[in-house]
Amino acid sequence: MKRELKNKLSRRELIGAASAATVGAAMMPASVLAAQEERQSYQVGKDPGKHEPIPNFKFDIEATTGWVGEAGSAKEATIAEFPASQNIAGVSMRLKPGGIRELHWHAIAAEWALVLKGTVRTTVISPNSQAATDVFEPGDIWYFPKGHGHALQNISNEEAHFVLGFDDGHFSEFGTFSITDWMARTPAHLVARNLNLEPATVSNLPKKELYIMPGKIPANALEANLADDLETSQSPHKFRLYKMPAVTFPGGWQRIVTAKEFPINNTLTSVMQYLEPGALRELHWHPNSDEWQYYIGGKARVTVFGAHGRAKTEEFGPGQIGFIQQGFGHYVEQVGSEPTQFFALFNSPVFEEISISKWLAGNPASLIADNFLITKDEVARLPRKTLGIIK
Ligand SMILES: [Fe+2]
Ligand SMILES: [Fe+2]
Numbered sequence: 078m079k080r081e082l083k084n085k086l087s088r089r090e091l092i093g094a095a096s097a098a099t100v101g102a103a104m105m106p107a108s109v110l111a112a113q114e115e116r117q118s119y120q121v122g123k124d125p126g127k128h129e130p131i132p133n134f135k136f137d138i139e140a141t142t143g144w145v146g147e148a149g150s151a152k153e154a155t156i157a158e159f160p161a162s163q164n165i166a167g168v169s170m171r172l173k174p175g176g177i178r179e180l181h182w183h184a185i186a187a188e189w190a191l192v193l194k195g196t197v198r199t200t201v202i203s204p205n206s207q208a209a210t211d212v213f214e215p216g217d218i219w220y221f222p223k224g225h226g227h228a229l230q231n232i233s234n235e236e237a238h239f240v241l242g243f244d245d246g247h248f249s250e251f252g253t254f255s256i257t258d259w260m261a262r263t264p265a266h267l268v269a270r271n272l273n274l275e276p277a278t279v280s281n282l283p284k285k286e287l288y289i290m291p292g293k294i295p296a297n298a299l300e301a302n303l304a305d306d307l308e309t310s311q312s313p314h315k316f317r318l319y320k321m322p323a324v325t326f327p328g329g330w331q332r333i334v335t336a337k338e339f340p341i342n343n344t345l346t347s348v349m350q351y352l353e354p355g356a357l358r359e360l361h362w363h364p365n366s367d368e369w370q371y372y373i374g375g376k377a378r379v380t381v382f383g384a385h386g387r388a389k390t391e392e393f394g395p396g397q398i399g400f401i402q403q404g405f406g407h408y409v410e411q412v413g414s415e416p417t418q419f420f421a422l423f424n425s426p427v428f429e430e431i432s433i434s435k436w437l438a439g440n441p442a443s444l445i446a447d448n449f450l451i452t453k454d455e456v457a458r459l460p461r462k463t464l465g466i467i468k
Contacts, residue, residue: 109450131381131389131405132161138169138371139396148176149231149289154398156246162400164424165369166248168241169396172197172231177292180228180256186248187344188221188241191318191420193373195237198298201227201314209310212298213239216319218334220342232294240371242422244344258286312341318349326465328356328411336426346423350409350466352377353416357467358409360433366425368407370399375417382406393419434460 105113136159143152149172156163166186172178172195190213197213201221212232213219221227223244231237245252260268265279272279316339323330329352336343346366352358352375370379372393380390383405392412393399401407411417437445442456449456 105450128385128387131383131387134161134379134381134389134400134402135391135393135397136400137397138167143169144288146289148173148291149178151289153249155249157249159246159398159400161402162367162369163246164244164367165400165422166243166246167369167371167398167422168243168249169371170229170239170241172229172237172289173291174231174234174236175292175294176231176237176289178229178289179287180226182224182226182254183221183243183248183252184224184254185252186243186245187223188227188243189218189342189345189347189422190239190241191218191347192216192237192239195231195235195239196233196298197237197239198230198232198295199227199314200302201225201310203310203312206307207310207312208302208307209314210299210302211313211315213315216317218316218318218339218342218347219314220316220339220345221314222341222343230292230295232298234294240420242345242347242369244424255286255288257283261285314341316342318347323351324465327468328353328466329358329416331465333428335428343426344424346425346428348421348423348428349418350421351416351418352409352411352466353468354411354414355468356411356417358411359464359467360406360408361430362404362406363401363423363430364404365427365429366423367403368399368401369422369424370401370419371421372397372399372417372419375415376412377417377419378410378412380408380410432463432465435463438462 136154138152138154141152141158143150149170152169153166154162154168155166170178192213192215194215198210199213199219200208200210202208203222203225211219260282261284265276268274268282269276269279316334318332318334321332321334321338323332329350331351332349334342334347336346350358370393372395374395376392376394378390378392379399379401380388381401382388383402391399437459438461442453445451445456445459446453
């Protein structure tokens, strides 16, 4: 098949295609042109339809309506809304003052969140019966391992806004278990027996899942649990992302939280990134994970390189999410006069990145000179270390 296709193209067509793909091809040595011709004919020989275009990697989550109730709202980006992101899903949730995201668990995913506005109180129970109640302010992140029962409440006087991340793109439709849903689907006499309630009380319980409901702002954020003798969780669920030291570069900074800094967070890494106007987050890739981005402020242009001659660029602004598949090359250009801030979730507890600057620096000059067709003087100009965020 490969040979047949190759034979259908004349030598002139092949050289023409190779030349058109290279500016200044006429200046190229014959050996380079031959190498290009070889590569071109090989790629043509392979079924060109084999490589689908790079999938859409942008989703305007805040432009969707999502679920809206009296006490809050939730906009989802699961594989149903954003098919590119199979391994990470997100929800942008808002709770009115006092609003409660009811007691629930996720059967197939751990839950991560970054608070952007308001004050959120969480409760969580572990299989070892340790319980935790914590209060989160803007810049704080939480992590609840897969299956651990939890609840959220906005205990501030303003609307709370937080972005949730899940380490499975299917988390919602196949795996959110709410307490009201369960009780409504359990025979009343069994609920009465298990919860030691009068039948009349049980008959007044919600008849279906409430999801988010109004509540009162508690007088004491850390009020006692029903059982006052529970052991306190030995694995803190809270990490103050905005308070940790940043890794700074000439064009901005990053704050990176892996399982090393936040041990319970053992399936995800979070990175907050800040780009000064004009900055460039240099060409790089992540060998071990996908990258799921949420833009908080400012604008950026992201280009993804997907091999086989494929690259795709999208522009992002506040409230939009982006997704970069594991191993795909990419870079971020800051756009506009306002600094750009976004966070990224990676579906690995270990952060791995290879930057083009460091990669090239780890090669002999002669190899780079031949690979790029440049002189050794030109090679000498190349950076020697990771540039990160270029000014
Ligand atoms: Fe949850
Ligand atoms: Fe990246």
